[in-house]
Amino acid sequence: MSDFPPNLSIRPLTIEDIDKCVQLENKGFPKEERCSEQKFKYRLTVAPELCSGLFIRDYDYKYNFINLPEVAEELEKAHDEEDDLREDEDFPAKSSVLKETLIGHIIATKIPGEKITEESMELGTHTEKSRHIGIHSVVIDPTWRGKNLGPLLLHDYIQKLSNQDVGDQVVIIAHKELIPFYEKIGFNDNGESRCKFADTTWYDLSIDLVAKDDNY
The missing domain is CATH 1.20.5 (Single alpha-helices involved in coiled-coils or other helix-helix interfaces)
Known part of the structure; x- marks a missing residue:
């Protein structure tokens, strides 16, 4: 496809990416659903290994x-x-990389329970010993939507977490119209969520993390 983004790269996010993440979040979500800069700072500090970015790179x-x-x-x-x-x-x-433009990200922490709650979305709730990874944000730059970049980023994310054995399950809340999108990736629809973040109706989804055996 001629208009597909050139030089795509996926890597873990760090606190140094915070400004790019905030800008992308502002593009992708209505104001009441955005992750705040303060929460980005917290999540990128306590769990950068659970946060992934999709970049377009400009090379030397x-x-x-x-x-x-x-x-x-x-x-x-x-x-x-x-x-x-x-x-x-x-x-x-x-470095051969002159510039990185963030066009997609996944932001997550380990949550204390098995489902996303309003409490688990607050500061200070990352629970390192937990085996449940709660995704707080998935976004693709509106300019690059409709090119299967969301599935690309999520499949890469799930596969890497599975092989790293950092948890047993990834959970997320989503709007009803996005349930088919997540089901195609492998998530299970667990029904309407008790979480009412931003005074909105959400649905709980989950996917088990199973390491792939390469010895076959």
Whole structure:
């Protein structure tokens, strides 16, 4: 597909990504349903390994395969000359990644119970010994919706958590119209939720984490 995002990358989020997460959250949710900056700070601090980001990466010129050979050759020459001028200076190694644009994220913590509650969404409720991972936010930038990026991010997330043995189950609350979306990914519909966050009706969904056996 020609309009599919180039150079996609999925990696764990860190506290350094907080501004990008806040901006993406503001794009993806109505005001009353957004995760606050304070909650982002808490969740990215206590459970960064449970938070995942989908990025579009811009790479250094030499990794940009779309350049025509003659263009790439000119860029190579210009950069080699610049490197010659700086070879005696003590510069740290430069990453090939020049820029990352966050277009999707999953934010989660370990919750004290088996279902998302309004209490489990508050600050200070991450429970490290819990085997239930509660997803508080799943969002794809509106610009990139309709391209199966949500399933891509969630499948990657579930698979990695399963193989890392960090919990037994992932749970989430969702609006009724999104139940089919999550069911296609493998979540089970557990009925209407007792959680009334943002004075809205939600539905409980869950998926078991089962490590895949590669020895077959």
